[in-house]
Amino acid sequence: MFFDLVGNLTKGDAIAQVRDAIQSRMNDGDLQFVVDVRNVSWIDDYGLEELMRARRTINEQGGDLKLINFDPPTGLPLKFN
Numbered sequence: 001m002f003f004d005l006v007g008n009l010t011k012g013d014a015i016a017q018v019r020d021a022i023q024s025r026m027n028d029g030d031l032q033f034v035v036d037v038r039n040v041s042w043i044d045d046y047g048l049e050e051l052m053r054a055r056r057t058i059n060e061q062g063g064d065l066k067l068i069n070f071d072p073p074t075g076l077p078l079k080f081n
Helices: 013-027 046-061
Strands: 003-011 032-043 064-068
Touching: 003 013, 003 046, 013 046, 032 046, 046 064
Parallel strands: 003 032, 032 064
Antiparallel strands: none
């Protein structure tokens, strides 16, 4: 399943929408996820925590979640896969 996130992934509605979308697909049996964050302007600690929680839950069920096009504004390398 491919998700193309756009905007801010911060505490509140944005995180809830991502959580609900992933959970809905998992309920349908999808366990392979690719999340493109190229068009995400900002991810706060709540957003990052939600992505990590989702990945952990998916992994526990034998699936995988990969982030692509993740370019932190700090210039520091960050690997999430």
